[in-house]
Amino acid sequence: MVIAPLLAAPPIIGGGALAAWMLRRAWRARGDEGGGWRWGGWLVLIATIALPAWWLGPARGPFIAVTLASVAGLAVVASGVTIKTARARREGKSGGDDSLAPEPLDRPTTRWRSILRWSLAGPIGMIAAMAVGICYAVWVPGEPQTRLLIGGLIVPVVWGGAMAWTLADNRIIRATAVLGGTALAGFGLAILKGFG
């Protein structure tokens, strides 16, 4: 039986908050002391996401649960906020104990390398991603609608991955070769078989 989301919300939010709280206990524990809390936290989180499949629908339930559990988790994180004293720092001083993320790589570049890099992240990455998606739609068995939809979903994922990779990789020729090769191979294989 399917119940209203409003009825299912309190246990889902409670489960998400409990899972985050248990994981925070594990995070705060020293050494191996937090193992039980860690396992417990992950178990509660999985149950919180999986159980609504029976209450709210097989796909709809977990999506509702993931959404509400994220909000609950953030609330737990926010409840542990540390208020620090504001201070105006001298320019050029980054604060030694602030555990900031590493600095981005400072790599020399030229205009042509920049143009090539953004071309790879943009149109060339897009063409390569299209090739992978269409190749999937053509070669993988299944209902045509399913193949096309999954192929379509592959396009932004591969394009996004290609963007992340080409903008990070220092070896730009390697990226060019891989994306160019992927596009040629993907479209070639797709046209070879055709959509049947």
Add this chain to the structure above:
Amino acid sequence: MASTTPKPVKKPARKPLLSRVPADFVRAVLKGHSALGLAFAAAIYLVCLTGTVAVFAQEFERWEHPAAPQQATPSPNAVQQALASAIARNGAPAEHGYIQMPTPALPFLSAHVEGEDGYRGWIANAQGNLVESGQSPWTLFITRLHINLHLPQTWGVFLVGLTGVALLSSLISGILAHPRIFRDAFHLRIGGSRRLQEADLHNRLGVWALPFHVLVSLSGALLGLTTLIVGVLGMALFQGDVGKVYELFLPAEPIDDPRPAPTIDLVPMFAQLQTIAPDGRITLVQLEHPGEMGGAALFQVEQDNGRLGNTDSFAFRRDGTLYYDARSADNNLGEAILASLGKLHFGWFGGGIIKIAYALLGLGLTYLASSGVTIWLARRRDKRNAAPGWEKLWAGTVWGQPAALAAAALAGVVGGAETPVSVLIGLWGAITVVSLCSAALPASAAQIGRGFQWLSAVLLIATALFHAFALPGSDPIAWIVDLSLFAIGVTIGWWAYSRKPAPANQAVP
């Protein structure tokens, strides 16, 4: 005497997997993350902000019609009357018609017609008489701004799709560039160094709401790139015939017969639906050429079965022959994904509680886009390479948009349902241009930000008060929207008032 017993050799603690990622790799990925974030920051910010507001599109539509007659299940005769009246009032022959049936989220009966002279709509009462305009300029403005940035459809939708891909890519590189993802999982340090505070907020929001971020960016990217993907599929696999791709998902077009005819009769179709889908709720009737012999009607019928894609489709010819019957229970995986994408993207799959959660998470994603640039600006200041021009530009961008959107909302409310959307676009565009040009003013980034915060607060409060007093109605949702706008306006005003002037060496958008 010293003991000769050998001490047990202590095994070195094993580092977590992510901590073993080479530092140079992390720094290279961070470089890409930073470049991509900066290139798309404004677009991602705008799309996320408007998306957060658009979650409540149905509530805003009710807010724009607070006195419209609400109903649960109109009679087929009333629906027929509404359609006939809308076609008659439109004057010109209707190419298409849309009858929005009442639903719990949007309890109006409205009839819209589309002809050569444009698209018009009216709300009908229980007898099917048209009682007020069905146009909702603010709702249309905010949803179209999110979907295609009010640019020509093909380019606008593609740009938004590209923004979705850039966001997805930023999520991938953001995770790869975050080797302390577990070690910092609960760190949230506020009030110390600006850079640390922003980085903590950026990373915690990014990680804890990651499923939501992936879901909306992936679904948004696919929705935005659909035309392009289908075009390439058609070219590569169907000899350029994109219609063959759409045919796999949509009912076939009715056979064209342009001879004039009386308005298509929906009453017998409603009667058939009582038999073939007795438990369903009709939500939408789409009409093709309702005044021609080749007319047809497509009924969307929602089933309360817990599925994400829970809409059945039934299409009838003018003579009442059923020629298309697609049940959501029989959907294959691809059809089910397609039917779910829009709902998952906008948060329209779990009632009000999910809309509120989507709004909170959407606001977090909007903040994520904004704070990425703030971190970059703070880092530049730390390295004695401050960019005050960029700080001012970003402050104008971030705080100019709430003011521009609020001005459009106020214009929509003051002008009423018949206000052309172009007026709202013009006002939004003007404030956006002013906010960008404000970087040239002899003021600090903090002052520019505060100026637009005050403007946003005043406009939001004015919108709420004007609506509440000038457009009274009995719909509780309209009152809730007014209260929410008022509360948001007061909060932004309080924020602008209470913030201490920032030290001169801090980047504060």
